[in-house]
Amino acid sequence: MNSAIRKSGAIAAASALMLALAACGSNNNEGASASSEATASATASALASATASSEPTAKPDPVTVSxxxxxxxLNYGGIKDLIAKWEAQTGNKVDIQAIQDDQYDNLVKAKLSGGGDIDIFFGAYAKYDVPNQLLEISGEPFESRLNDIALASMKYADGKIYGFPSPMALSSWGAFYNKKVFADLGLTPPKTLDELNQTLEKIKTADKTPIYFAAKDGWTMLQHRNGVNGVIGGEDPTIWDKLNNNQIGWKDIPGFLEQYKQVEEWSKKGYLNKDLLTATYEKQQQMLVKGDAAIIFQGAFVVPELLKIDPAxxxxxxxxxxxxxxQTIALTGATQVYIAKNSKHAEASKDLLRFLSDQAQVQSYLEISPGVSAFKDVDVSDKMPESLKEIQNIVNSGKLSRHGDEAYIVPLPYDDMVAAYSELLAGKITAxxxxxxxxxxxxxNAKIAKIPGF
Amino acid sequence: MHHAYKKTYYPVYYLIPILLIFTVFYLSPALLGLLYSLTDASIKTSGIRFVGLENYRLLFSDGGAFFVSIWNQFKFAILDALGKTAIGLLLALLLNRKFRGNHFLRAMIYVPIMFGTIMIAIIFNYILSYDGFLNNLLSGIGLSALTRDWLGSFELAMYSVIAVDIWVGVGWSMLLILAALQSVQKELIECAEIDGATPLARFFHITLPSIAGTLNLSFLLSIISGLKAFDIIYAMTRGGPGHATEVMSTFLVKSMSAGSIGYPAAISVLQFIVITTAAMIISYFSNRRESAS
Known part of the structure; x- marks a missing residue:
């Protein structure tokens, strides 16, 4: 009898394992969507006048693109209005799914991995199994319209392009400062580390917080890291290739250590806000705008938020x-928008992304949310606030390096990085x-991600 | 009159439904987890390769963060259980006396356990933030020297989270102990009073021995709950600052950010071993105590 129980248990366990393994193995359904391509393939034609795509041969049935x-x-550039415009022109529908920012990557990865219904999504090549999960779209008209950094960032390691550029402004990172505080103290923007330290001391003496970090949400704290990557990429433009090939490690980059020795000093000398580990992004903005803090390290995307608090x-x-x-800064490539390789509406999705990246829509987007354009045929400098113009001037001067998270192929160990940064800022560890x-x-992370050479 | 009892044997196939449920929902996931922990499976790449103990080696070479999370988990569990049991005892002793508002106070103390954990975490994030309610209150009554960054301090964050968890769960311990107190024999207490025993002597020599089993139960159940603690910690501090409030489950969740399946599977296997070992030790001492009493 015991033997019978053991046998039935073993059979049940084996069956369950086989079912589970079969389910796991069912993801490799390349080309599963080929049949649906035909249905949607003519959708692009309805947009011919706006996007210069080929003339239609027949009006297809409307489809819904996710x-x-x-x-x-979705809060910027009037993107929802632009999408509505495309819907009106084509008769197709767009199912816009707004995902909470911190859950975005995991949700998209899960949908892709599980073969879920997914057409258009955002990200970076390092986050995906590019040839197997993303649709290759090389040869699109936008290639000739992108600036060099943006075009380089669109190309995957195999030289092919798997994403459309979003109309969003390019971002850069560095120090945003309150000009009034600087002017009142007779300070000018520092260029060297010595100048920076003298500046910070004078601000502290004036009883203001020299640097305000916001680490309640880790990502706001890590914007400083993006600035550091701009510096080391500017000092040695080959640094990312060397790191990617595992020829060097981070500890072999003198400029990198130098930057974090500064952070260690700031912590020791009391140049940082006391509540840095629980301070929010919103409070950081308020402190800078009010002039209680003099400097924050952020991305260019903070500027509209600062001006919302006080337009003046x-x-x-x-x-x-x-x-x-x-004085080099990192410049992002264009934000990449992908189409899933197994998308059921690949042609309609391409059509939507062609529409959103054409000159008229990009111009419209950037006039609402001004910033450095990835496109050579769009320039909204006259509509930019002062700090963004200063970034544009540096971009025009060519003192640029590639954004580390785009150039470095090892996935960011986000939570470990947040923990290490917190420890450094709190003076718990040395540089x-x-x-x-x-x-x-x-x-x-390179080993976990199975990157060759690690 | 003599009753003849006859043992009835039921067919073995009656067990098949529960065996199937157990296999599909418990055994298979556990076995799959163990298998995955020996592979380089990832949600980013297709194809699975057997890598032996590589995921475990990576885990042990992780600068000790995993061991910190184990230490923190036990620290949380023990301090949390001590706090809930000790404060629960004091509250039960107070509420065991008859006074106006007694029942209202009991309900108030028990109410937090019925709130959602995330809601509690959000409220306490506001109360304990640097410019939050607690620090404002302290400053307002002239105790600004006591203001701290309660959740942002490496030294205080763990104790802050434990305090919140005690506040949430102390009502349960209190009710358990209160029930035990009400079953203490009144005659014994009265005899001791007549014999001139002081209140402290009555408590230590009569009340405490009578409710020791319940205190033991409250402590052990709170320890087990503490060893599983995740939601309140993740919602309040996400394991930070640094790794100051990192416990095994927060460490596991964070390990998933690279898209690997094998590496988190290795962590969950070790977590299973640690918690099972702890539960077996607790069970051993609990059983020994029961058989001794």
């Missing part, structure tokens, strides 16, 4: 200083320990 965006992205706020920008004052942790966590 457009999965991070919730915050005088905000300036300077790149993160380094030893020789070379040397931080750099070693940084090196270790990226190596571990």
């Amino acid at each position: 457009y999965i965006a991070a919730a915050s992205q 706020a005088e905000i300036g920008f300077f790149p993160l200083p380094n030893t020789d004052g070379s 040397e320990e931080f750099v070693k942790k940084n090196d270790d966590m990226f190596r571990k």
Whole structure:
């Protein structure tokens, strides 16, 4: 009898395992959507006048395209209106799914992995199994309209393009400062580390917070890291290739350690806000605009938020200083918008993204949410606030490096990075320990992500 | 009159439904987890390769963060259980006396356990933030020297979260102990009073021994609950600042950010071993105590 129980248990266990493994193996359904392509293929024709695509041969049945965006992205540039315009022109529908920002990546990965119904989504090549999950779209007209950095960022390691550029402004990172505080104290934007430290001391003496960090949400704190990557990428443009090939590690980059020695010093000398580990992004903005804090390290996307608090706020920008004052900044490539390889509406999705990246729509988007354009045929400098003009001037001067998260192929160990940054800012670890942790966590992630050479 | 009892044997196939449920929902996931922990499975790449103990090696070479999370989990569980039981005892002793508002106070103390954890975490994030209610209150009554960044301090964050969890769960311990107190023999107490025993002597020599089993139960159940703690910690601090409030489950959740399946599976296997071992030790001592009493 016991034997019978054991046998039936073993059979049930084996059956369950086989079912589970079969389910796991069912993801490799390349080309599963081929049949549906034909249905939607003529959708593009309805947009011929707006997008210069080919003439229609027959009006297709309307389709519904799923457009999965991070919730915050949908607040800018009148993007929903642009999508509505495309819907009106084509008769197709767009199912806009707004996902909470911090859950976005995991949700998209889960949908892709599970073969879920997904057409259009955002991201970076490092986050996906590019050839197997993303639709290749090389040869689209936007290629000749992108600036060099944006075009380079659109190309995957195999030289092919798997995404459309979003009309969003390019971002850059560095120090945003309150011009009135600087003017009242007789300060000018520092270029070297020595100048920066003298500036910080004078601000502290004036009883203001020299640098305000917001680490309640880790990502706001990590904008400083993006600025640091701009500095080291400017000091050695080959740095990302060397790191990608595992020829060097982070601890082998002197400029990287130098930047974090500064952070260690800021913590020791009391240049940072006391509530940095629970301060919010919103409070950081308010402190800068009010002039209680003098400097924050952020991305260019903070500027509209600062001006919402006080449209008359005088905000300036300077790149993160380094030893020789070379003043380079990292510039993102265009935000990439992908079509799932197994999308059932690939042609309609392409058509929508062609429409959103054409000159008229990009111009419209950037006039509402001004910033540095990825497109050579769109320029909204005259509509930019002062700090963004300062970034545009640096872009025009060519003192640029690629954005680290786009150039570096190892996925960011986000939570480990947030923990290490918190420890450094709180004075719990030294700059040397931080750099070693940084090196270790990226190596571990490279192994987990199965990146060759690690 | 003598009753003849006869043992009845039921057919073994009666067990098949429960065996199937157990296999599909418990055994298979556990076995799959164990298998995945030995592979490089990932939601980012197709194809699975056997990598032996590589995921475990990566975990142990992770700068000790996993061991910190184990230590924090036990620290949380033990302090949380001690707090709930000790404060629960004091509250039960108070509410065991008859006074006006007694029942209202009991309900008030028990109410937090009925609130959603995330809601509690959001409220306490506001109360304990640097410019939140608690610090404003302290400043308002002239105790600004006591203001702290309760959730942002590496030294205080764990104790802040434990305090909130005690506030949530102490009502349950209190009710358990209150029930035990009400079953203490009144005659014994009265005899001791007549013999001139002081209130403290009556408590230590009569009341406490009478409710020791319940205190033990409250402590052990709170420990087990603490070893599983995740939601309140993740919602309040996400395991931070740094790794100050990192416990095994928050460590596991964070390990998923790279898209790997094998590495988190290795963590969950070790978590299973740690918690099962702890539960077996607790069960051993609990059983020994029961058989001794």
